[in-house]
Each structure stands twice: as C-alpha cells, then as structure tokens.
Amino acid sequence: MTSSPISGLVDWDAYVPREETQAIATAAREHFSSLFSLDDLRGMLDGRPKPDLWDRLVEHGYTAVGIPESLEGLGTLVDLTALLQEAGRALLPAPLLTHAMAAQTLEAAGMLDESTVASSLAFAFRRGDALLVFDGAAADFAVTVESRDDGCAMTLFPLGDAPREAVAGPDPSRAFVRIALADLGAETQGRTLGAPADALLAGARTCVAADLTGVAARALDAGIAHSLTREQFGRPIGSFQAVKHQLADAYVEVELTRSLVLGAAVALTGEPHSDEGLRLSLMAKASAGEAAARCTALLTQLLGAIGLTYESDSPLGVRRARQTIPLLGHPGELYARVALLSTGGEA
Amino acid sequence: MSDSLAEFREFLADALPADYASAYRNYRDDVELRTRFQAEMFDAGWLVPEWPRELGGRDLPLTEALTIRIEGARRQIPRQMNIQATGVVAPALRAFGTPEQQQTYLRPTLRGEAWWALGMSEPGAGSDLASLRTTAVRRGDVYLINGQKVWTTQADGARWCTLYARTDPAAAKHRGISCLILPMDTPGVTVRRIRTAGPSIETFCEVFLDDVELPVNALLGRENDGWRVAMSALEHERDMIWINNWLEMQRALEPVLDGASVPPHAHERLGRSLAEMEGIRLTGIRGVGARTAGADSAFTGILKLLGSEAVQNAAALALEFGADADEASLARFDEYLESMAATIYGGTSEVQRNIIAERILGLPKGA
Numbered sequence: 001m002t003s004s005p006i007s008g009l010v011d012w013d014a015y016v017p018r019e020e021t022q023a024i025a026t027a028a029r030e031h032f033s034s035l036f037s038l039d040d041l042r043g044m045l046d047g048r049p050k051p052d053l054w055d056r057l058v059e060h061g062y063t064a065v066g067i068p069e070s071l072e073g074l075g076t077l078v079d080l081t082a083l084l085q086e087a088g089r090a091l092l093p094a095p096l097l098t099h100a101m102a103a104q105t106l107e108a109a110g111m112l113d114e115s116t117v118a119s120s121l122a123f124a125f126r127r128g129d130a131l132l133v134f135d136g137a138a139a140d141f142a143v144t145v146e147s148r149d150d151g152c153a154m155t156l157f158p159l160g161d162a163p164r165e166a167v168a169g170p171d172p173s174r175a176f177v178r179i180a181l182a183d184l185g186a187e188t189q190g191r192t193l194g195a196p197a198d199a200l201l202a203g204a205r206t207c208v209a210a211d212l213t214g215v216a217a218r219a220l221d222a223g224i225a226h227s228l229t230r231e232q233f234g235r236p237i238g239s240f241q242a243v244k245h246q247l248a249d250a251y252v253e254v255e256l257t258r259s260l261v262l263g264a265a266v267a268l269t270g271e272p273h274s275d276e277g278l279r280l281s282l283m284a285k286a287s288a289g290e291a292a293a294r295c296t297a298l299l300t301q302l303l304g305a306i307g308l309t310y311e312s313d314s315p316l317g318v319r320r321a322r323q324t325i326p327l328l329g330h331p332g333e334l335y336a337r338v339a340l341l342s343t344g345g346e347a
Numbered sequence: 348m349s350d351s352l353a354e355f356r357e358f359l360a361d362a363l364p365a366d367y368a369s370a371y372r373n374y375r376d377d378v379e380l381r382t383r384f385q386a387e388m389f390d391a392g393w394l395v396p397e398w399p400r401e402l403g404g405r406d407l408p409l410t411e412a413l414t415i416r417i418e419g420a421r422r423q424i425p426r427q428m429n430i431q432a433t434g435v436v437a438p439a440l441r442a443f444g445t446p447e448q449q450q451t452y453l454r455p456t457l458r459g460e461a462w463w464a465l466g467m468s469e470p471g472a473g474s475d476l477a478s479l480r481t482t483a484v485r486r487g488d489v490y491l492i493n494g495q496k497v498w499t500t501q502a503d504g505a506r507w508c509t510l511y512a513r514t515d516p517a518a519a520k521h522r523g524i525s526c527l528i529l530p531m532d533t534p535g536v537t538v539r540r541i542r543t544a545g546p547s548i549e550t551f552c553e554v555f556l557d558d559v560e561l562p563v564n565a566l567l568g569r570e571n572d573g574w575r576v577a578m579s580a581l582e583h584e585r586d587m588i589w590i591n592n593w594l595e596m597q598r599a600l601e602p603v604l605d606g607a608s609v610p611p612h613a614h615e616r617l618g619r620s621l622a623e624m625e626g627i628r629l630t631g632i633r634g635v636g637a638r639t640a641g642a643d644s645a646f647t648g649i650l651k652l653l654g655s656e657a658v659q660n661a662a663a664l665a666l667e668f669g670a671d672a673d674e675a676s677l678a679r680f681d682e683y684l685e686s687m688a689a690t691i692y693g694g695t696s697e698v699q700r701n702i703i704a705e706r707i708l709g710l711p712k713g714a
Contacts, residue, residue, distance in 0.1 A: 009352075010417065012410040015629075015636030224708050239711040244704035245697070251708060252653055255646040259629035260622065283622035335618030336611075342604055342621055 014266045020075065024065065025082040031060060032090035041093055041316050044172040053094040054120060054138065063099060063117075068107070071117045077104070077203060077265040081210035085261075088214020091320050093173035097211045098122045098135040102143040104203030108272055109154045109191055116141060116156065123204060123327075124157070131157065131179045134327065137164060142179075145197050152197035156189045171316075171323035198337070199273055202281035205328050206264040209281070212288035212324055213257050219295035219317045220250050223302045230302075243302065250298050253291045260284035279341055286334035292321040293331075351407055355393055355415050359422060362387050371423045381425040385433075385459035393419075394433065394457055402441065402449070403457055413586060413635060420594035429462035429501055434587055436463045436509055439526075439580035443568035448528070452507070464502040466510035466529065466554060467577070469495060474698045476511075477520045477574065481556060483512035483527060485563070490514070490527065492535075492559040500692070502538050502552035505531050510556075515571050524573035527565045535559035547681035548688060585647055589631035592654030592689075596624040599661035599682065602669035609668045620664055623657035645707045652699040655689035662686035 040051050057063060066080030067073020080100060087096050102121035106112040122139035124131045126146065133142045142157045162184050164177040193200060224247060227238030237243050264280035271277060296318045300307040307314040329337070362384055367374060374380055388394040389403055397412035398404025407415070427433060437456050440449055455461040472479040481494025492512055502508065508529040515523030531538065537555040568576040600620065603609060609617055627650065634647035662683040669679050690696040704710040 010410075010414060010632055012413075012632070012635065012639070015632045016639045017637060017642055224710070227710060236711050238704075239713050241697075241701065241713055244710050244713070245700040247708055247710065248652075248700040248703040251703060252649045255630060255649055256623070256626040256653060258646075259626050259633050262633060263625065263629040280625065283618075283625055286618070287622055287626065332615045335616075335622065336614035338618035338621050339609065339614040342617070343609060 011266065011270065014078075014270070015262065018078075021079050021082045024075065024079050025086050028062070028083050028086040029090070032086060032092050036093060038091065038313050038316060041091060041173045042310065044093070045310075050093055050137070050173060052138075053092075057094055057096060062096060063103075066100065067103060067112070067117060071112060071114065073117070076269045077206065078262065078269060080104075081206060081261050081265045084207055084210035085214035085217070085258075088211035088320075089218045091173070091215070091218070091316055095120065095122060095135040095137075095139065095174075097174075097207060097324075098133075098139070100207045101134070101204035102141070104207060105143050105145060105154065105200060106156065108200050108203055109193060111154065111156060111189070111191060122159075126181075127178075129181050131181065131184075132167065132176045133159070133164070133179060134176055135174045136177045136179075137166065137175070145200055147197045148192060151192060151194040152200055153190060153192045154200060157184055158187055160185060169323050171319040174320065174323050195273060196278075198282065199278050201328060202264070202268055202278045203272070205281040205285045206261060206268060208324065208327050209257070209261045209264070209284035209288035212285075212292040212321065213254065213261055215317055215321050215324065216250075216254050216257065216288065216291040216295040219292075219299040219314070219321075220247070220254055222314065222317075223247055223250070223295070223299045226299075226302055237302070246298055246302075250291070250295050253287070253294060257284065257287040257291045260287050275341075279338060282329075282334045282338050282341075285328060286331040286338070289325040289331040289334075293325060296321045349411055349414065351396070351405070351411055352414055352418060355418060358387075358391050358393060359419075359424070363422075363424070368422070374425060377425070378428065381428050382459055384425045385427050388424075389454075389458045395437070398441070402453060409586075410635060410639070413590070416587070416590050420590050420597075423594070423598065428459060429504070431465055431500065432456045432459070432461070432463040434584050435465060435580045436507075438584060439509065439567060439576055442579055443526075443576050445564075447564075448567065452528070455506075461506040462501055462504050464499045464505035464508040464531065464552075464554070466496045466499060466502075466508045466512075468498045470497050473498075474695050476577070477524065479511060479513060479524065481510070481512045482516070483510075483514050483525060483561070485514070488563050489560045490563065490565070492527070492529075492556050492561060494556050496554040496556070498541075498551045498692075499538075499554050500549050500551045502531065502554050503540050503550055507531060508554070509567060509576075511573050511577060514573075518571060521574045523571055524577075525570050526567040526573040526576040527561055528567050529559070529561060529565065533559055533561065545681050545684040547685040585650065586631060586635065589627050589634075589647075589650045589654060592650070592658055593624060593628045593631070595658045595686075596620070596627070596661045599658065599665045599686070600624070602665050602679065613664070613668055616660075617664060617668070620657065620661050623653070623660065627654055627657060648703055648707050651694060652696055652703065656696060658689050659683075659686045 035053050036051050064073045065075045065083050066077050099121045101123040106116055119140035122133045122136035122142050124133040124142035124144050126144050131142055139159055142159055144155045146153050162179050164179055167176040167178055169175055227243055228236055230237050261284045264284045267274055267277035267280050299314050303314055306312055392405040396405045396407045396415045397409055400406055440452055469479050483490040483492045508531055510527045510529040511524055513523050514525040535557045536559055539553045541551050634644040637644035666679045666683045
C-alpha cells in the first residue's frame with residue numbers, strides 16, 4: 001500500500017477524553033455566558049462599541065492554554081481546541097481566536113517568547129501597502145505568513161498606536177482592521193522558513209476549525225431545540241422526516257468535523273511539523289467551514305421568517321460563520337489542496 | 348510497537364504470498380487464499396484477538412486488538428468469504444448462545460468452514476424489519492416454521508441461518524420475534540438464487556420455509572427476545588464496521604491516488620473524499636477513546652451512515668478518475684455497483700437518519 005495516509009499505529013490514549021480538557025471546556029462555557037449578552041453583538045450592528053473582555057480572559061488564563069510550560073502556559077493544542085469550540089459556541093466577542101492563531105504560528109516558527117506571549121496578538125494578511133488584521137482593533141502585535149519559492153516567511157509587526165480603520169464585514173464583533181504599512185515602525189521581526197506555509201499554519205488552521213465547529217454546534221443545538229417545540233400540522237416539526245434528515249446530516253457533519261479537529265490537534269501535539277498534522281489541519285478547517293455554513297443556514301430555514309429578524313440570535317451565528325469561513329482558505333480550496341498533497345502534486 | 352503487533356506482522360509475512368503487498372489486487376478473487384487465510388488467522392488467534400483464549404482469541408485489550416485489525420486493514424488482508432459469519436453471527440453466538448451452541452458453532456463459523464445466512468428481510472419487511480411475518484409455532488418440543496425470506500445474502504452456500512420468526516403474534520411487533528438457528532438442509536427449506544445486477548454483488552436469494560421443523564433448543568437467546576439478538580449483534584461489530592469502511596475507501600481511492608489523472612475540477616471532490624476517510628477513522632478511534640473513559644459515545648451511531656455513503660463517493664470517484672481509464676474501467680464499475688449495496692443492507696441510509704434523529708438527537712417519532 002503505497003498511498004496509505006497514516007501509519008498503522010494509533011496512539012489510543014491520546015483519544016481518551018481527559019478530565020482536564022473537559023474541565024476547561026465546562027468552566028469556559030459557564031464563564032463566557034456570564035461575560036456578555038448577545039444583545040452586545042446586536043448593538044454592534046448599530047455601531048455600539050465592542051465589550052472589552054480581554055483583560056478578564058487573560059486573568060482567567062485562557063490565553064495560556066496550548067502554550068508551552070516553559071512560557072508559563074498549560075495544556076495542549078487539544079485543550080486549546082476544546083476551549084475555542086466553546087468560544088465559537090458562545091459567539092464570544094473577544095479576540096481569543098485571532099490571538100490563538102498568531103500564538104500558535106509564532107510557536108511553530110520558534111518565535112514565541114516571554115514578551116509576545118504576554119501581549120495581545122492578532123493574525124493578519126498583507127494586502128498591498130496595508131495589513132488586514134483579523135479582529136485586531138486592540139492588538140499589540142500582528143503576525144503574517146506568506147509563501148516563498150522555497151518555503152515561507154513569517155513576520156511579526158508591533159502595531160503600537162498606528163491608526164486602525166475598521167473594515168466593514170458580516171460580523172462587526174470580529175472585524176478586520178486595516179493598518180497602512182507606512183504607519184508601522186521599522187522594528188518588525190521576520191524569519192524565513194524552509195517549510196511550506198501550510199505547515200507553519202497547521203496550528204492556526206486547527207484553531208479556526210475549532211471555532212467554526214463551535215459555531216456549527218450552537219446552530220445545530222438551536223435547530224434541534226426549535227424542532228422539538230415548534231408545532232405545525234398538529235405536531236412538532238422535528239417529527240417530519242424532511243426536518244429530521246436535515247438535522248441528522250448536520251449532526252453527522254459536526255461530529256465528523258470534531259473528529260478531524262481532534263485528529264489534527266493530536267497529530268500536531270505529538271509532532272508539530274508532521275505531514276499528518278498538516279493534512280488533517282486542512283481537512284479540519286475545510287470540514288468545519290462547511291459544517292458552520294450548513295448548520296447556520298439550516299437553523300435559519302427551520303426558524304422560518306423569525307430567523308431573519310434583528311431580534312433572532314440565529315443571524316448572529318450566520319454572521320460569525322461567514323466572517324470566519326474565508327480565513328486561511330475556503331473549504332473547496334482546502335479540499336483541493338488535500339487532493340494535491342495526496343496525489344503528489346504541488347500544493 | 349507492541350509485541351502483539353510485531354507478532355502479527357510476522358504471521359502475515361508467513362501467511363501471505365511474497366508478492367502480496369504489490370499484487371494484492373490479483374488475489375482479490377483468490378478463493379483458495381481467502382479461505383485458507385481465514386482459517387490460519389483463527390488458528391493463530393488473530394481473527395478475534397480481543398476474545399478469550401478458550402474461544403479462539405488472544406485476550407488482548409480492546410485497543411491492542413483494534414491495532415491488529417487496523418494493521419490488517421492497512422495491509423489489505425484477504426477478505427473473508429462470508430463476512431456476516433464472523434461479523435454478525437459469531438458475536439451473537441458469544442453473547443446469547445448456550446455452551447452447547449457455542450461448542451457446536453463457533454469454531455467452524457470463525458474458521459470459515461461453515462457459512463451463515465442472515466434470515467431477516469422478507470417481501471413485506473425490509474426497512475421495517477419488525478413487521479416480519481414468518482411464523483414459528485411451538486408444537487411440544489418443536490417449532491413449525493412457515494414463511495419466506497428474501498435478499499438473503501449467500502443463502503445458497505450457507506450451512507446455517509439465523510432465522511428471525513414471529514413466535515408471539517399477539518405481542519407488540521418487536522416483542523414477538525425469536526431467533527432460531529436453522530440448518531439450511533432441513534426439510535422444507537427451499538433456496539432460490541436471485542440473479543444480481545453484476546458479478547461483484549454477493550449472491551442473494553429467496554428462502555422459502557414450508558412446514559420446517561426445528562427443535563426448541565434451536566433458539567438463539569430466549570423466546571421472543573429475537574429483536575435484542577438482532578440489534579446487539581450489529582452493536583458488537585461497530586468497530587469492525589468503521590475499520591472495514593476505512594479499508595474499502597482506501598481500496599477504492601487507490602487507483603485515483605496512484606495516478607496523476609485527476610483533473611483540477613475533481614480535486615475538491617477527491618479532497619472531500621479523503622477527509623471523509625480520515626473522519627471515519629478518527630470518529631471510530633474517538634468512540635473507542637470515549638468508551639475507554641467510560642463516557643457516552645453516541646456519536647459512533649453515525650458511522651454506518653457516514654461509512655456507507657463515503658464508500659460510495661469514493662467508488663464513484665475511482666470510476667470517474669481512475670488512472671487506467673481503459674480496460675480496467677469495467678472492474679471499477681463493478682466495484683461502484685457493489686458499493687451501491689452499502690447504503691441498503693444492514694439498515695438503509697434513510698432508516699439510519701431516522702435512528703440518528705430519534706435516538707441521538709431526541710426528535711419525536713414520525714406519524
């Protein structure tokens with residue numbers, strides 16, 4: 001078998017749910033729900049300011065999850081993905097995901113240190129003469145990764161008090177900000193690496209996948225709850241197969257995605273630059289993007305007209321999903337890259 | 348690497364032809380090899396490695412046994428000739444059989460010497476299996492059986508059959524069914540083969556039961572407890588189902604991955620298929636992990652639906668984009684046709700979706 005994608009050996013213990021992971025997720029779910037209300041997200045559609053939750057998140061130690069112990073971190077990427085699934089489920093309006101993406105990328109490049117780990121980080125993309133910084137309104141540093149002929153280049157930009165212009169997008173609670181490169185100081189740090197960009201980004205991509213899995217799971221659960229209580233033709237709409245089968249398919253997609261996210265996190269924890277981790281991170285992000293799109297759209301459909309009102313929570317999930325799905329590649333693009341990797345083509 | 352895995356690899360090196368790894372496709376239909384290999388697997392304890400030694404296993408812990416099975420799948424070991432014997436019947440015999448029944452049936456069943464048919468579907472009872480109408484009427488020490496089964500895979504080659512029949516017509520439909528072990532040469536049993544749509548589809552048959560007499564001790568499990576026997580037999584093999592589906596997908600995608608013939612417009616589909624394959628493997632492993640921790644693993648209930656549909660997708664991809672698109676394409680069509688059975692047998696995808704919605708998601712039963 002020449003093309004077998006995995007070794008025959010399974011680290012079974014890595015897939016046994018750990019109490020510590022569960023404890024992080026359970027505590028985060030409770031805590032996030034006490035930190036803000038979805039009315040805060042609705043208010044931002046009308047230009048009201050984003051709640052500033054960052055210091056409280058740092059105090060609670062969320063930014064330490066998935067960071068090496070040598071930098072006073074705790075837990076693994078598996079724990080971080082469990083945490084980010086809860087943040088996604090809560091539609092948390094705080095830059096936890098962008099910070100995690102940047103921190104994981106710095107760590108993969110060997111550039112995470114005491115100074116950066118204690119800062120507010122954001123993931124960014126270079127667009128012409130500007131940086132588009134994801135959820136970066138208050139970030140101290142931005143991290144970019146760009147492909148080069150023989151690898152990739154990672155750059156760390158101190159943002160200082162450079163002017164930031166919010167970019168209009170579907171979800172203002174997680175907006176990009178534009179920063180002109182000319183407004184940034186010269187003290188950037190860069191590093192070129194021989195590995196392809198996708199290898200360096202495997203951790204960040206797995207983080208996005210975890211967030212989107214949470215967004216999908218929230219919509220799925222809301223869809224199930226609504227189908228149990230809403231009655232038409234004298235019975236709950238969840239008793240109709242047309243509804244049931246859509247929810248079953250959505251559930252299958254969410255669980256398949258959870259498995260891929262866990263597989264990617266386990267692989268990258270074991271060996272940060274492994275081919276298997278890279279491949280699974282592409283799969284996880286692609287699958288999570290599709291699951292989030294499907295589940296949030298399904299919830300809208302099941303709710304009927306009320307799902308298209310300002311008062312409904314459902315469109316907040318649609319906004320969150322659609323703001324996040326394009327990050328680090330749309331599903332179709334990532335699946336195509338998986339195919340190329342597997343057939344020996346150039347990614 | 349565990350000692351058992353090293354030992355299993357040595358066993359494979361001895362039991363398989365020297366060129367097996369490179370030429371296993373030539374051995375796909377090698378009946379002699381497939382038959383001999385299963386017997387050797389059993390004799391060495393590798394067929395059911397997690398079973399106790401006295402029943403032919405090796406007493407291995409579940410994860411170690413699964414590592415063995417995954418290694419077997421990865422090495423594309425020869426397929427069993429009558430998969431339901433070890434996959435469905437043997438676990439049921441182990442769970443519900445009397446010591447005498449286990450003594451009589453287990454060894455020839457696991458060694459592949461005696462094939463089994465599953466007497467479940469009827470002309471009026473397919474997805475709605477519990478509405479089956481074959482009757483077994485108790486007359487003293489015997490049951491008198493009348494009725495008809497259909498779509499009974501390999502009934503023409505089977506020595507025995509787990510026959511599901513109604514023993515209490517007054518009970519609610521799930522509660523009046525019993526499972527009986529039927530020797531296929533019993534007077535009154537008539538088997539008629541149904542010609543299949545292609546050579547890759549296992550033969551299925553009609554089985555007519557006219558005044559068939561079976562002793563009362565032919566019961567597998569208690570009288571009227573047949574539904575539980577049927578359901579738990581499927582449950583026991585949940586890990587084999589995902590490992591087999593994962594294996595089938597690897598087999599199906601191999602001609603696609605080995606060549607450079609996949610056009611750009613199909614890259615997305617191929618990547619999705621590969622993600623489904625990995626997702627199945629990881630969901631199976633997650634399920635084992637959850638069970639190891641004593642946690643609920645309801646999500647493993649998705650594996651039949653996911654696996655069968657994913658195998659079909661992979662077979663379609665191979666048919667459309669296999670590397671050698673000339674004379675081999677008929678073989679790939681046959682495999683595609685075979686994959687179409689996967690979403691039908693053992694519970695159709697439609698029924699699987701209902702089960703997921705009702706049992707896992709808690710949605711109400713339909714009208």
